[in-house]
Every structure is written in structure tokens, then in C-alpha cells.
Amino acid sequence: MDSRNEIINTQQESIATSMDCDDVELVEYLPYILQDFHEIGSSAQSLTRIIKENNTKETVKIIDLGCGKGAVLIELAQHVKSECLGIDGIKEFIGYANEQARMQGITNCKFEAGDIRKTDKRQGKYDFVILGSTGPVYGDYYTTMESLKPLLCDDGIIILDDGYIKENNNFNHAITGTKKDLISQIKKADMEIIKEYLGDEISDKSEYGKQYQDIKRRCHELMLKYPNKKELFERYIRKQEEEYHNLEEEITCSTMLIKRKMA
Numbered sequence: 032m033d034s035r036n037e038i039i040n041t042q043q044e045s046i047a048t049s050m051d052c053d054d055v056e057l058v059e060y061l062p063y064i065l066q067d068f069h070e071i072g073s074s075a076q077s078l079t080r081i082i083k084e085n086n087t088k089e090t091v092k093i094i095d096l097g098c099g100k101g102a103v104l105i106e107l108a109q110h111v112k113s114e115c116l117g118i119d120g121i122k123e124f125i126g127y128a129n130e131q132a133r134m135q136g137i138t139n140c141k142f143e144a145g146d147i148r149k150t151d152k153r154q155g156k157y158d159f160v161i162l163g164s165t166g167p168v169y170g171d172y173y174t175t176m177e178s179l180k181p182l183l184c185d186d187g188i189i190i191l192d193d194g195y196i197k198e199n200n201n202f203n204h205a206i207t208g209t210k211k212d213l214i215s216q217i218k219k220a221d222m223e224i225i226k227e228y229l230g231d232e233i234s235d236k237s238e239y240g241k242q243y244q245d246i247k248r249r250c251h252e253l254m255l256k257y258p259n260k261k262e263l264f265e266r267y268i269r270k271q272e273e274e275y276h277n278l279e280e281e282i283t284c285s286t287m288l289i290k291r292k293m294a
């Protein structure tokens with residue numbers, strides 16, 4: 032079975048997977064560990080530029096699934112005439128996002144706490160559906176596309192910010208697959224990648240070192256506060272070190288624009 036398709040049952044398990052935690056017990060500490068972060072995965076500036084470049088609507092409707100602390104929509108809402116909705120399962124992140132929007136006088140952007148896998152067409156149809164650095168929350172890419180289609184306008188675009196392993200690389204990763212697999216699963220869902228953005232256009236690797244040090248510092252603070260959970264925080268530090276290394280050396284970060292195939 033595709034490792035991206037293993038059933039992730041609870042919302043906590045889903046969040047843990049998306050945040051590279053191997054233990055759901057760590058999830059409750061994520062707001063503390065990530066308190067120095069505004070963006071948690073995708074670059075707000077890059078995604079805003081990409082939406083500006085590809086938008087044809089007067090007022091564009093956007094949903095950000097797994098929006099984290101809302102960085103992407105807060106940037107977007109200020110530069111693109113839009114109606115935006117962000118959903119995330121960590122209520123402290125949603126509290127932060129709503130507070131940021133309020134402080135900046137942003138009124139075209141709402142943030143709600145919830146399980147993104149329970150978002151369906153009753154929430155409306157969107158010109159852009161953003162799935163930014165969430166990993167396999169919905170399962171493999173075929174299941175992801177099928178799950179997101181009901182939220183898309185006929186000419187709507189899914190913005191998938193994710194990573195893959197290049198064909199000539201033998202590297203194996205628990206949740207990251209090859210580009211070939213990704214393309215064939217998207218095709219199976221009758222969708223196609225219409226554009227792809229790579230490299231410096233979408234990610235700033237020079238920030239990785241500081242981000243890792245911030246995570247490490249906050250975990251060490253937690254170890255002092257909760258000595259009986261030292262091992263949990265140590266494992267998270269090791270996992271983060273490994274994932275930053277993978278992002279630098281093994282995984283190609285990519286922002287893909289995906290549409291329904293034209294008949």
C-alpha cells in the first residue's frame with residue numbers, strides 16, 4: 032500500500048503526521064514549540080505572487096486547508112481582492128491567525144478550527160484551494176484530488192505545496208514519493224498539473240538553520256519544565272534535524288497548480 036494512503040484516523044494523528052511528529056503526545060506542545068514561527072511551511076509571499084499571477088477573477092474565493100497560523104491568507108488578503116477562509120486543527124494557531132487579522136484590520140479573511148477532512152461542498156466552491164505543506168492528510172494524491180474536487184469551481188485551481196523525490200534518487204522517505212507517482216495519481220483523478228514553481232521561487236533555505244535552532248531551544252525549555260517527557264522532546268528535535276536535512280539534500284520542494292483536465 033502507498034505509505035501516503037495509510038489510514039490516519041484521528042485529527043491528532045493527522046496533525047502529528049503533517050508536522051513530522053512520530054508521537055501524537057507531542058501535538059499539544061506544538062503551539063509552544065512553534066511560538067517563534069509565523070509561517071510554518073509554505074512561503075506566504077510566494078503563494079501570494081503565484082495566486083496574483085494566475086487569478087482571472089475580480090474577487091477571488093480562496094480556502095487554505097491546514098492553514099497553520101494563517102500567514103499565507105493574511106498576506107494574500109492584503110494584496111488580492113479576495114474572500115478567504117482558513118481552517119486548521121490547532122485552535123491556538125487559529126486564535127493567533129484571527130488576532131493577526133484583527134490587528135491588521137483585515138476583514139476579508141476568516142479562520143476556523145476544525146478537521147479539514149470534514150470540509151465539503153457545503154462550505155462553498157473556491158477559485159483556489161490551497162494545501163500548503165500538510166503532507167498526506169487526505170491519503171495519497173489520488174484520494175487528495177478526489178477529496179478536494181467538490182470544493183473547486185469548474186475552472187478552480189488546487190495549489191499543492193509539497194515535495195517529491197526525483198526519479199534518479201534512490202532515497203526513501205516515509206511519506207514523500209516520486210514525481211512519477213504523483214503525476215500518475217493526479218492523472219487518475221482526471222486532473223493535471225498546469226504549472227510548477229520550484230527552488231528559490233518558493234522556498235528560502237537560508238531560514239532553515241534559524242528555524243531548527245528555535246525549535247531546539249523551545250524543546251529544551253519544555254524538557255526543563257517536564258523532565259519526565261525529556262525523551263519525547265529529544266525525539267522531536269532529532270526528527271526535525273533529519274527533516275531539515277532531507278529538505279536541503281533529498282526532497283524537491285514544489286508548488287504545483289492543478290486543474291480538472293479539459294474534456
Ligand SMILES: C[S@@+](CC[C@H](N)C(=O)[O-])C[C@H]1O[C@@H](n2cnc3c(N)ncnc32)[C@H](O)[C@@H]1O
Binds near residue numbers: 046102103163168
Ligand atoms: C506543516 S503545517 C503547514 C501550515 C500552513 N499550511 C503553512 O504552510 O504555513 C501543517 C498544518 O496542517 C494542520 N493539519 C494537519 N491535519 C489536519 C486536519 N486533519 N485538520 C485540520 N488541520 C490539520 C496542522 O495543524 C498544521 O497547522
